[in-house]
Amino acid sequence: MPTAHNGDVALSYDRAGPSDAPTVIFVEGLGYGKWMWQFQRDPLADSYDTIVFDNRGTGDSDCPEGPYTIAEMAAGAAEFGHDYLAITDHATGPGMVGGVGLSDAELRDQIAAIEDLDASIQVLAGVETNVDADGDLSTGDDVLADLDVVVASPHSGLGQDRETATERLVRAVEHPEVDILGHPTGRLINDRPGIAPDIERVAAAAAEAGTALEVNADPRRLDLDGDAVRIAIEAGATIAIDTDAHGTAALDNDRYGVHTARRGWATAADVLNTRPFDDLSAFLD
Numbered sequence: 001m002p003t004a005h006n007g008d009v010a011l012s013y014d015r016a017g018p019s020d021a022p023t024v025i026f027v028e029g030l031g032y033g034k035w036m037w038q039f040q041r042d043p044l045a046d047s048y049d050t051i052v053f054d055n056r057g058t059g060d061s062d063c064p065e066g067p068y069t070i071a072e073m074a075a076g077a078a079e080f081g082h083d084y085l086a087i088t089d090h091a092t093g094p095g096m097v098g099g100v101g102l103s104d105a106e107l108r109d110q111i112a113a114i115e116d117l118d119a120s121i122q123v124l125a126g127v128e129t130n131v132d133a134d135g136d137l138s139t140g141d142d143v144l145a146d147l148d149v150v151v152a153s154p155h156s157g158l159g160q161d162r163e164t165a166t167e168r169l170v171r172a173v174e175h176p177e178v179d180i181l182g183h184p185t186g187r188l189i190n191d192r193p194g195i196a197p198d199i200e201r202v203a204a205a206a207a208e209a210g211t212a213l214e215v216n217a218d219p220r221r222l223d224l225d226g227d228a229v230r231i232a233i234e235a236g237a238t239i240a241i242d243t244d245a246h247g248t249a250a251l252d253n254d255r256y257g258v259h260t261a262r263r264g265w266a267t268a269a270d271v272l273n274t275r276p277f278d279d280l281s282a283f284l285d
């Protein structure tokens with residue numbers, strides 16, 4: 001990847017599109033990985049010459065979005081004015097490719113590291129584990145029990161029929177260690193529709209089990225969508241707004257999650273992570 005300089009800072013950049021076209025320049029902040037560049041750039045690349053700068057200046061196009069340490073994420077969250085941050089790295093399992101995801105042993109190490117962390121805000125040890133096609137989780141129950149927060153998300157089997165998908169997600173929300181069902185449909189905007197579960201049934205089960213349903217603030221996801229949020233709230237379920245941030249700047253995506261939740265008429269009272277830390281802890285226990 002070519003590099004330019006701004007004073008002492010090396011900026012790596014990437015360009016695409018017809019070179020005789022008007023130019024659009026993206027200057028990306030920390031945490032916007034290459035996938036985000038592509039998400040923003042690709043629709044423009046037919047008509048514009050787009051130049052994308054990675055202002056971290058790493059020049060590492062294979063891994064532009066990290067890794068960020070837990071301490072860096074906590075400092076970033078503190079800068080955003082947050083009182084607490086949940087670290088929910090992926091667990092290895094169905095839908096995780098290329099060695100992505102932590103094993104049970106690695107999660108145990110991460111729990112210990114978070115306990116030793118000296119951060120200015122509360123940092124919760126968590127995981128985003130995988131809900132397999134049958135509704136089983138890919139992390140051991142003993143590890144889940146020792147984590148502060150367990151997000152369980154479908155990352156595979158996203159072509160399932162409605163009934164199978166609904167039963168799968170109901171099983172996940174009823175798992176005693178699961179606190180939040182992550183991006184319940186698994187849709188990726190402009191990419192795949194994901195599953196279409198009966199949200200009413202999933203939400204009723206979630207309300208009964210005390211499991212929150214996620215609104216994922218990643219601009220590629222925004223799932224649950226507004227209509228589903230409205231159904232979930234009417235069923236008595238709690239909403240969690242999650243940035244899905246893989247770096248500090250993406251913490252700013254929470255605005256998209258808030259807007260999406262508002263489209264479903266959610267108020268702060270419906271949203272788990274508007275609550276003070278003690279109330280959050282009580283929900284997670």
Ligand SMILES: [Zn+2]
Nearest residue numbers: 128153182183
């Ligand atoms: Zn996920």
